[in-house]
């Protein structure tokens with residue numbers, strides 16, 4: 001199989017974990033006789049530095065004709081004081097919008113060997129296996145107006161959604177539950193927000209179409225609490241953009257580190273983009289110690305969802321598990337025994353397991 005993959009390394013640890021993904025893909029290509037053609041493009045701070053825009057048109061054009069897109073992460077202190085339209089994060093939001101990547105799937109499943117790496121009690125996280133289905137192209141991160149008034153005495157951000165935008169992500173939530181454990185938790189703030197009231201009405205309407213799925217509504221504040229007190233009560237969580245952003249970082253605690261959480265950002269028909277849930281981790285950028293696992297699990301999701309290469313995806317996932325089993329871990333994981341390794345060493349260990 002021949003596939004063209006656009007690579008968007010971005011900033012901070014982005015290029016370090018992208019190197020890991022490329023090494024793994026080359027290993028998979030060799031083992032299974034595929035050809036992956038890599039097309040590196042600029043996004044985020046790297047694009048601002050070179051082309052004075054966080055999202056060059058060339059990047060959008062390349063992504064549109066690719067078979068899939070892999071993204072590292074964007075952002076960093078260097079650009080934090082830039083005007084809003086020249087911030088790296090604008091590039092990320094822009095590519096999500098340009099490719100209509102409305103559905104962000106964030107699976108949260110810890111490896112049993114890492115139960116003790118979480119600050120939560122083992123008996124609480126044991127058995128937790130959930131999927132956050134996050135709306136990705138609407139809500140507060142995109143609503144207009146989003147601005148300050150002239151004398152800086154007032155500010156506005158806008159939370160706007162159309163019914164259609166809500167319907168398609170809620171459908172995705174139900175469909176995801178159907179192929180998992182048939183439980184859907186819809187997270188909103190319907191006791192306060194008009195947008196959440198419409199969201200809840202749509203969930204109630206839609207549940208007639210998915211009679212095999214059990215539905216519950218949980219307010220976002222309570223959901224944040226339940227995620228870390230009773231995580232195994234969740235199967236699929238469907239929610240709007242910002243709630244999903246926040247809850248998924250929180251959920252990563254179940255896995256031991258934010259560096260373990262992958263994601264797939266999917267369109268209705270177009271190209272898919274795969275990226276770790278974490279950011280550019282400026283505090284460890286350049287040290288060679290970033291955890292590549294979130295990026296590599298995202299790469300496995302790309303093989304599965306965009307290329308239907310189920311066996312290849314599973315080989316990567318199993319190799320990661322085998323390495324963790326052997327006691328390899330990066331510095332972000334609070335593991336007491338085993339061998340603390342660098343990004344490159346972790347990647348090499350995973351490659352060795354794939355080649356076995």
Ligand SMILES: NC(=O)C1=CN([C@@H]2O[C@H](COP(=O)(O)OP(=O)(O)OC[C@H]3O[C@@H](n4cnc5c(N)ncnc54)[C@H](O)[C@@H]3O)[C@@H](O)[C@H]2O)C=CC1
Nearest residue numbers: 073074075076258259278279280281282283284290291332
């Ligand atoms: N998808 C993206 O590109 C995202 C970009 N950002 C941007 O990233 C920058 C930093 O944001 P933060 O709030 O610090 O969030 P972050 O997710 O980059 O880092 C939070 C903490 O987790 C650690 N961490 C994250 N990924 C790791 C990995 N793979 N291995 C080891 N440790 C890891 C970091 O070292 C840091 O202590 C900001 O500019 C932010 O806007 C934030 C979230 C997502």
Ligand SMILES: CC(C)CC(=O)C(=O)O
Nearest residue numbers: 089092093141245277278
């Ligand atoms: C620019 C942000 C919205 C990125 C982020 O935090 C995320 O997608 O998780």
Ligand SMILES: [Mg+2]
Nearest residue numbers: 245246249277
């Ligand atoms: Mg986030």
